[in-house]
Amino acid sequence: MRSLFLRAAGPLGAALCLAAPAHAQSGRAPLTVDQFLEVRAVSDPQPSPDGKLVAFTVAVPSLEENRNRSRIWLADLGSGESWEATSGSGSERSPRWSADGLALLYISTRENGAQIWRLPIRGGEPVRLTSVPGGVADFWVSPGGKALFYQKDVAWPAEQDVALRHGAWPTEARIWTELFYRHWNEWRVGVRQHLFVLEPGDSVGADVTPLDRDIPTLALGGTGVALSQFGTEVAIVMNPDSVVATSTNNDIFVMGPDGSGRQAITTNPANDNSPAYSPDSKTVAYLAMTVPGFEADRQQVMLYERATGRRRALTADWDLSVDAITWTPDSRALIAEVQERGGVSLYRIELSTERRTLLVSGGTSTGVRIPPRGDDMVFLRSTADRPTEVWTASWDNGSGLRAVTRVNEAWARGADLGPLEPFGFVGAMGDSVFGWLLKPPGFDPSRKYPLVYLIHGGPQSAWMDQWHPRWNYAMFAARGYVVAAVNFHGSTGYGQAFTNSISLHWGGAPYEDLMKGLDVVAALPWVDGSRMGAAGASYGGYMIFWMAGQTNRFRTLVAHDGIFNPLSFSGSTEELWFPIHEFGGTPLLPSARATMEKWSPANFTARWQTPMLIIHGQEDYRVDLSEGLQAYTALKLRGLPGKFLYFPNEGHFVLAPRDRRLWWGTVLDWLDASLRPTQ
Numbered sequence: 273m274r275s276l277f278l279r280a281a282g283p284l285g286a287a288l289c290l291a292a293p294a295h296a297q298s299g300r301a302p303l304t305v306d307q308f309l310e311v312r313a314v315s316d317p318q319p320s321p322d323g324k325l326v327a328f329t330v331a332v333p334s335l336e337e338n339r340n341r342s343r344i345w346l347a348d349l350g351s352g353e354s355w356e357a358t359s360g361s362g363s364e365r366s367p368r369w370s371a372d373g374l375a376l377l378y379i380s381t382r383e384n385g386a387q388i389w390r391l392p393i394r395g396g397e398p399v400r401l402t403s404v405p406g407g408v409a410d411f412w413v414s415p416g417g418k419a420l421f422y423q424k425d426v427a428w429p430a431e432q433d434v435a436l437r438h439g440a441w442p443t444e445a446r447i448w449t450e451l452f453y454r455h456w457n458e459w460r461v462g463v464r465q466h467l468f469v470l471e472p473g474d475s476v477g478a479d480v481t482p483l484d485r486d487i488p489t490l491a492l493g494g495t496g497v498a499l500s501q502f503g504t505e506v507a508i509v510m511n512p513d514s515v516v517a518t519s520t521n522n523d524i525f526v527m528g529p530d531g532s533g534r535q536a537i538t539t540n541p542a543n544d545n546s547p548a549y550s551p552d553s554k555t556v557a558y559l560a561m562t563v564p565g566f567e568a569d570r571q572q573v574m575l576y577e578r579a580t581g582r583r584r585a586l587t588a589d590w591d592l593s594v595d596a597i598t599w600t601p602d603s604r605a606l607i608a609e610v611q612e613r614g615g616v617s618l619y620r621i622e623l624s625t626e627r628r629t630l631l632v633s634g635g636t637s638t639g640v641r642i643p644p645r646g647d648d649m650v651f652l653r654s655t656a657d658r659p660t661e662v663w664t665a666s667w668d669n670g671s672g673l674r675a676v677t678r679v680n681e682a683w684a685r686g687a688d689l690g691p692l693e694p695f696g697f698v699g700a701m702g703d704s705v706f707g708w709l710l711k712p713p714g715f716d717p718s719r720k721y722p723l724v725y726l727i728h729g730g731p732q733s734a735w736m737d738q739w740h741p742r743w744n745y746a747m748f749a750a751r752g753y754v755v756a757a758v759n760f761h762g763s764t765g766y767g768q769a770f771t772n773s774i775s776l777h778w779g780g781a782p783y784e785d786l787m788k789g790l791d792v793v794a795a796l797p798w799v800d801g802s803r804m805g806a807a808g809a810s811y812g813g814y815m816i817f818w819m820a821g822q823t824n825r826f827r828t829l830v831a832h833d834g835i836f837n838p839l840s841f842s843g844s845t846e847e848l849w850f851p852i853h854e855f856g857g858t859p860l861l862p863s864a865r866a867t868m869e870k871w872s873p874a875n876f877t878a879r880w881q882t883p884m885l886i887i888h889g890q891e892d893y894r895v896d897l898s899e900g901l902q903a904y905t906a907l908k909l910r911g912l913p914g915k916f917l918y919f920p921n922e923g924h925f926v927l928a929p930r931d932r933r934l935w936w937g938t939v940l941d942w943l944d945a946s947l948r949p950t951q
Contacts, residue, residue: 724748855871
């Protein structure tokens with residue numbers, strides 16, 4: 273395995289940049305929590321059919337309402353002028369263009385819940401198109417303009433809902449007989465997600481997938497619905513297995529617009545997802561994994577010829593994983609979003625030659641959309657020192673790269689934001705490992721700064737050069753910390769073998785990488801190695817618990833929604849394929865149980881000596897609240913300083929503005945208490 277990894281080419285730490293940041297310091301102040309919450313979240317860019325305008329969503333956190341209120345904006349792709357297109361009560365999202373480009377369709381909550389509305393672009397009032405009971409979750413516009421498709425939850429089976437909720441003595445009790453009864457942060461007992469078609473003149477629609485399945489699939493599906501360019505066929509992603517909680521076997525099915533003639537076009541036992549019809553409707557491109565039960569396997573691009581049923585791999589020789597694909601208007605190439613060495617790059621892949629051309633690199637670029645007419649693509653792009661905006665570039669060669677929107681430009685002028693700096697070192701098994709550094713505002717190389725060491729979740733994930741809405745590097749640096757973030761063994765974007773290496777070895781090579789990376793960073797002349805703290809979430813929270821029993825190098829620790837006991841986690845999480853793959857089976861298998869015990873932080877609490885802040889949400893069904901409670905109990909029984917921050921209405925992520933404000937204030941104050949010098 274070792275030969276498959278990148279090798280260190282130079283002296284240890286040779287990639288470190290020791291110079292002070294070049295960005296200007298005068299006239300700008302370090303970020304505050306309230307200032308950070310003022311950033312507008314730009315998302316979902318959708319170019320008009322003629323390529324002249326782009327619609328997108330802008331969400332603004334409101335502490336007064338304790339929610340994010342979003343609006344649909346429009347921008348002129350030529351001039352960059354942008355404006356708010358929707359207003360009023362409620363929130364709007366999911367902008368989609370009518371086939372003729374004369375109207376914008378979107379979901380609004382201004383009346384009767386989340387419904388689809390239509391806004392004439394050349395003037396006029398918005399009109400509500402749907403009256404769907406319970407509202408609409410997402411929708412798609414038929415390229416021919418004759419129909420809409422939307423998804424929503426339906427009661428399944430209906431008799432259970434009646435028995436529990438509509439009798440003479442209703443109750444909030446739940447009854448279930450299968451696994452996958454909850455997912456992420458919601459209960460899924462008695463409901464299925466289905467696809468509906470809405471013909472012109474109809475405001476309710478008809479269920480075209482009346483099956484005992486979630487359609488599109490809830491988990492690992494990427495893009496779950498695609499419509500052919502001529503409106504004659506629909507592709508959906510569905511898991512056909514009898515027990516979906518232990519299966520990643522998503523398959524792609526095609527059917528008529530009314531749900532008739534449904535047939536599978538993939539039979540791969542691993543995850544197939546993100547179908548996309550070519551503009552000429554001759555080919556369906558999709559993403560496919562090869563290892564059943566592994567959610568972080570490499571995704572390669574596959575092509576399915578509609579006429580012949582022939583399949584072929586377009587990226588079989590590529591060791592990187594493709595996150596998303598978009599067709600070029602001529603049906604000759606695909607634009608691929610690819611996580612690569614701490615960022616997300618955009619590549620053009622030719623169908624005829626399989627030739628790959630790098631179009632956009634640096635930072636994180638996602639959400640590519642290409643209009644039927646025009647030479648440019650639009651996408652979202654951010655870096656650690658620049659919040660997300662809509663960008664554009666040529667889909668042919670990447671030329672003309674520029675920001676279209678400047679929604680956060682005025683905000684950014686008042687904030688002292690510096691760029692990430694890459695560094696590398698020799699990690700576990702002699703392999704090259706890379707990470708990021710961020711220096712604090714007003715950095716002075718003659719001073720010594722405390723360190724905050726960030727540990728990512730996943731575990732098959734990565735720290736990237738991006739503006740993160742939650743674990744934001746600049747927010748930690750603003751308190752006067754040097755921030756370091758290592759992409760240890762198991763991280764994505766460095767080849768699939770590197771990603772695979774963490775499974776069955778959670779506390780092994782990743783921990784060794786983190787300690788060796790800490791050696792490199794702590795030796796920097798402007799880092800105070802006696803004042804270091806670490807923080808992480810999910811697997812990062814697991815690693816905080818694990819490190820607490822393996823090292824005393826940190827003065828303080830922060831664990832958010834972390835896994836404390838793999839044995840209990842494997843019985844309380846909802847996507848059971850994850851612990852089965854990561855630990856080699858269920859606890860019923862002696863070898864898997866031994867692996868869980870080997871890497872369990874719960875077995876090393878007798879060594880804990882470091883103060884810890886533990887954070888967990890009641891509605892986190894990925895890592896159950898009990899994991900955080902167990903860790904806190906162990907901490908206090910050890911007699912160690914500790915604090916528990918509990919969110920009754922949050923899941924795996926903290927999303928409500930007031931909760932985010934409290935999260936940041938609590939985390940930063942906890943770190944300051946141990947790491948910042950007393951005055």
